[in-house]
Amino acid sequence: MQAFEKYHANNSFAPLVGVGLRHPHFSDALASVAPVDFVEVHSENYFAEGGATLAVLREIAQKYPVSLHSTALGLGSAGTIPAHYMQKLKSLVNQIKPVLVSDHACFSWGSWQQQSVHAGDLLPISFTEESLKTLANNVDQVQQFLGRQLLIENLSAYIQFDYNSMSETEFLVRLTELSGCGLLLDLNNILVNAHNQLANDPMHYATQWINQIPSHVVGEIHLAGFSTVTFGELAIDDHSQPVSSNGWQLYFCALKRFGAVPTLIEWDNQLPDWDVLIDEVKKARIVADRVMPQRIAAL
Amino acid sequence: MNIAVTQIMPPALMREQQQLIKLIFSEQNLTSGSKFDARGIAIYRNNLLETAVRALGISFPTVQKLVGEDVFRFAALQLLKVAPPDKGDWAMWGEQLPAVLESIEALDGFVYVPDSARLDWAIHQVSRARDCQFKMTSIRLLQDVELDKLFISQSDCTQILTSDYPVYQAWKANHASEPEGYIDEFKQRIASEQFQQYLAVYRVGYKPDVLELSADDYQFFRLLKRGYSIGTALELLDKPDFAFDSWLTQAIKHNLIYAFTKIN
Numbered sequence: 001m002q003a004f005e006k007y008h009a010n011n012s013f014a015p016l017v018g019v020g021l022r023h024p025h026f027s028d029a030l031a032s033v034a035p036v037d038f039v040e041v042h043s044e045n046y047f048a049e050g051g052a053t054l055a056v057l058r059e060i061a062q063k064y065p066v067s068l069h070s071t072a073l074g075l076g077s078a079g080t081i082p083a084h085y086m087q088k089l090k091s092l093v094n095q096i097k098p099v100l101v102s103d104h105a106c107f108s109w110g111s112w113q114q115q116s117v118h119a120g121d122l123l124p125i126s127f128t129e130e131s132l133k134t135l136a137n138n139v140d141q142v143q144q145f146l147g148r149q150l151l152i153e154n155l156s157a158y159i160q161f162d163y164n165s166m167s168e169t170e171f172l173v174r175l176t177e178l179s180g181c182g183l184l185l186d187l188n189n190i191l192v193n194a195h196n197q198l199a200n201d202p203m204h205y206a207t208q209w210i211n212q213i214p215s216h217v218v219g220e221i222h223l224a225g226f227s228t229v230t231f232g233e234l235a236i237d238d239h240s241q242p243v244s245s246n247g248w249q250l251y252f253c254a255l256k257r258f259g260a261v262p263t264l265i266e267w268d269n270q271l272p273d274w275d276v277l278i279d280e281v282k283k284a285r286i287v288a289d290r291v292m293p294q295r296i297a298a299l
Numbered sequence: 300m301n302i303a304v305t306q307i308m309p310p311a312l313m314r315e316q317q318q319l320i321k322l323i324f325s326e327q328n329l330t331s332g333s334k335f336d337a338r339g340i341a342i343y344r345n346n347l348l349e350t351a352v353r354a355l356g357i358s359f360p361t362v363q364k365l366v367g368e369d370v371f372r373f374a375a376l377q378l379l380k381v382a383p384p385d386k387g388d389w390a391m392w393g394e395q396l397p398a399v400l401e402s403i404e405a406l407d408g409f410v411y412v413p414d415s416a417r418l419d420w421a422i423h424q425v426s427r428a429r430d431c432q433f434k435m436t437s438i439r440l441l442q443d444v445e446l447d448k449l450f451i452s453q454s455d456c457t458q459i460l461t462s463d464y465p466v467y468q469a470w471k472a473n474h475a476s477e478p479e480g481y482i483d484e485f486k487q488r489i490a491s492e493q494f495q496q497y498l499a500v501y502r503v504g505y506k507p508d509v510l511e512l513s514a515d516d517y518q519f520f521r522l523l524k525r526g527y528s529i530g531t532a533l534e535l536l537d538k539p540d541f542a543f544d545s546w547l548t549q550a551i552k553h554n555l556i557y558a559f560t561k562i563n
Contacts, residue, residue, distance in 0.1 A: 044387065047390065078316050107316050110319075117385055120350050120384050
């Protein structure tokens with residue numbers, strides 16, 4: 001059975017748990033099949049027309065179901081998404097046949113000094129009607145072009161807009177209604193935002209946040225850690241640490257609310273050994289085991 | 300879907316985003332009445348520069364070693380100003396770095412650095428090029444078709460370049476496991492007058508490599524790349540002792556060419 005088919009054949013009550021796969025772990029991942037349900041890669045890293053990196057990804061896709069997580073579509077940009085970018089993504093999707101395709105609720109494209117630019121970052125968008133329609137239009141356009149649903153990730157933001165007309169959760173839920181996309185809930189981003197917005201009780205903020213999201217729209221959960229900072233300093237979503245205890249606690253709440261949603265451990269900076277990443281997967285499964293018996297009993 | 304796609308973009312949103320892009324890409328003072336948290340803008344600015352440096356470090360590994368971290372970082376910052384990224388793929392950003400390096404005063408005594416950057420960029424391009432291998436079956440055309448009607452299509456996995464400096468040795472000195480010989484050779488060659496180096500960057504399989512060419516081999520490649528038939532290229536090269544057979548053997552061995560083609 002192909003890796004892709006195995007993913008879709010999963011009918012257990014437990015969530016599928018994967019890891020973000022980065023270059024330094026390629027040989028580990030290929031040496032023997034690790035006990036993970038899928039791997040997630042950043043799409044743009046494989047936009048080359050040929051060469052070693054793309055060849056490795058093809059090999060990886062023979063062994064693991066692959067999720068393509070894009071970081072540069074800039075779907076909230078007040079302009080159309082460039083055709084060259086969409087074509088590259090489509091070409092990669094056609095080659096790799098990913099189990100999930102996702103990007104972020106952010107913008108990246110714009111212009112500066114009469115030149116088109118891509119900001120190279122996930123820039124925040126305001127939660128207004130204008131912004132919502134733009135994002136929904138672009139998500140719709142990309143979904144139609146790819147012929148499949150996108151999952152859209154909530155962002156960690158370092159600036160706020162004082163003229164938002166709705167909450168982030170209302171914005172995201174309406175986005176799913178307008179465009180038919182699913183949501184990729186990044187629990188770490190919620191905790192980073194809670195810190196940066198000076199929430200008195202970050203866990204209360206975060207649980208309230210996820211309780212405003214209906215369970216049927218959530219297609220994936222991201223777990224990660226970030227470098228701690230003191231209260232009042234801005235926290236950065238640097239994916240450089242293991243999942244925090246708050247992160248695990250929030251994951252417990254999320255599984256209770258959303259059920260067995262595919263879950264990914266993200267770690268991008270100060271990458272640990274492959275075994276440490278796999279241990280994080282095991283931790284996620286332990287949390288899921290604590291949640292799922294209750295769920296099964298309730299059925 | 301419940302929405303209609305429209306190409307008319309809301310002006311307020313456009314303004315909001317342009318303002319943010321400007322704050323991040325410019326060196327505007329962050330305390331001068333911006334409505335955004337200056338600490339947040341500083342994070343985005345820092346992310347931009349760090350990502351740019353990391354991306355250029357992948358595409359220009361030799362240059363990074365040659366100029367050191369501080370100058371490399373400065374070059375990245377200059378490149379962000381004159382040629383900001385516009386593709387959504389950092390691996391495609393950096394083509395203008397050689398020109399930026401030419402303008403950096405601290406590199407005035409290091410005239411070979413811009414050409415080293417051109418070599419790095421060529422290697423980077425070749426490493427990402429469409430996989431291709433010489434079509435051996437096309438070789439029969441050599442017997443069947445007159446040279447004036449016979450062409451050679453170039454492999455996507457090949458780039459040729461020339462330099463007034465021994466950039467091949469500079470590259471080897473920074474990446475070979477035993478660099479001493481290349482360092483000595485670099486010193487000797489850079490001291491010689493009227494130096495010219497001809498290079499082919501190629502890929503057999505997935506690993507790019509660099510080959511020093513003779514001036515004639517390089518010129519012949521260049522003529523073929525410009526679309527001349529083999530016959531015309533040989534005529535324009537005007538070197539009676541040019542050994543086409545040897546050139547072809549080398550070209551096939553290093554996957555420098557893709558196929559023979561003919562005009563119908």
